[in-house]
Amino acid sequence: MPRTPRPIRLAELAAHLGCELDGDGACEIAGFASLGQARADELVFVRDGRHARALVESAARAVLAPSDVDVQHRTVLRSAHPARDFSRLMTAFAPIARPSEGVGPGAQVDATAAVDVSASIEPGARVGPRCRVGARSVIAANATLVADVEVGSDCWIHAGVVLRERTRVGNRVVLQPGVVLGSDGFGLVPDESGRPVAMAHRGRVVVEDDVEIGANTTVDRATLDETRIRRGAKIDNLVQIAHNCDIGENALIVAQTGLSGGTVVGRGAILMAQAGTTGHLRIGEQAFVGARGGVHHDVPDGARVFGAPALEERLWHRSVVALTRLPELLRRVRRLERGVGVSRGDRARDPAGGEGASGGDSDVD
Incomplete structure (x- = not known):
């Protein structure tokens, strides 16, 4: 307590x-x-x-x-x-105790880096060439700022975080342990023989002010431009945000969600746990995607979608209700078939039903 x-x-x-x-x-x-x-x-x-x-x-x-x-x-x-x-x-x-200002023992700060005198660089942390760390920010043990990284004021970069080349982090940002910002995106192109080859990624990740990102979440850098997390967004643990995504102001993304490349999440949108998107679509402002929602198309502003594939809320509810009624409907169909003399053999030979059409009979007779 x-x-x-x-x-x-x-x-x-x-x-x-x-x-x-x-x-x-x-x-x-x-x-x-x-x-x-x-x-x-x-x-x-x-x-x-x-x-x-x-x-x-x-x-x-x-x-x-x-x-x-x-x-x-x-x-x-x-x-x-x-x-x-x-x-x-x-x-x-009852604030969390802050580490002492300055560079701790065993920390490495490149001679070309600029670290504010009020910042804290904990033991084992590494601040690479041409990096900048703002006032009162904490770079915790074993965190790594690779090169040309900028971290604003009053940030807390927790243990084991990796900020790759050219990443920009605003003010009052919290990155929980194990966050990785700026890895290459999963962009592949075929070579002459058809073998998949990783495409070069030379963009960056930009995280605006007041963002919080949970443990072991990864945000990939853009192919050429930016992957951007906008002001006030809150991202849970174990989330994957692919290259060229744009996460809107005050959006909420819950654990184990995965966003494919180029996904745009509107201001104030909420994506619940284990949601996923195909690439290059837009989830509108104030939209809501239910847990395990599989989004394959744009979601309008304010819409609520559920399921995989994601459906508008009322249609999804109707679909779920219909699904629960399927066993009884199948039993009724079987009774009707028996009444008109259709046998199991007839069903098995029916091209529309296929060879497996009678495979579930024992569950519904």
Whole structure:
């Protein structure tokens, strides 16, 4: 559970959020916790009345809760957005410890690199030729900036990240461990004998301000121009973004999604887990692609699609319902066939049905 460096009065927390306080403002907390694990001196939060029922079993004396939730025998910070404000408080009052400024032992910084004096280069990190690292940014252990890489201010480049040649990273960007930006894209051309040969990739990756990218996600550089992740986009772990993709502002891409080359994701679009696209299509602004959605065509602005191949939401629901009715429909067809004297042998010989037409009879008779 995250602990605060010092005890903090609830009145101070309320002032930080600008929210209403019900109860004793002099009450102090020393950390933040979940409902089930909280100690008396830790702050918890509830999203709604249903969530609040768990408060009965919680030891916490202080809670962050919506104004319409009845909370008894506890000091309450009232918030319209409890989860968001709880995160704000943890960030402000229980921050992650930053490493010391400067270049750590065993780190390598090329003589042609420019590293701000307030930046932190941890042991084992490598900052290559002509790279630039901005103010208060952290390059964690064993991260590598290959060459001509630019990292803005207040970034956190976690352990094992690799930023390939000419990658540009804006301000307040977080790259979780194992992220790779700027590898060659999977572009292949056949040689004279038909053997696939990797096409040269000389573009770059550009990551704008306030982007967060999860662990072991890969973003390939463009063939000639840019693969771009726009301001505020949030990308989960284990995502593959191919060459020449363009991810819109504030888009959300959930784990194990794969985007083929040239995919454009509009502003505020959401792609749920294990979604995938064929190349050179557009997912519109504020569009939604359900988990495991297989997108083979453009998705209009604001549309919601599900399934593989991805279908508009209502059509997908109808298709799923129809699929669940297939066994009963097949049983009815078999009964009708028997009524008119069609045998299994007739079905097996039917060119429209093919040799395998009767293979599933035992499941539906």
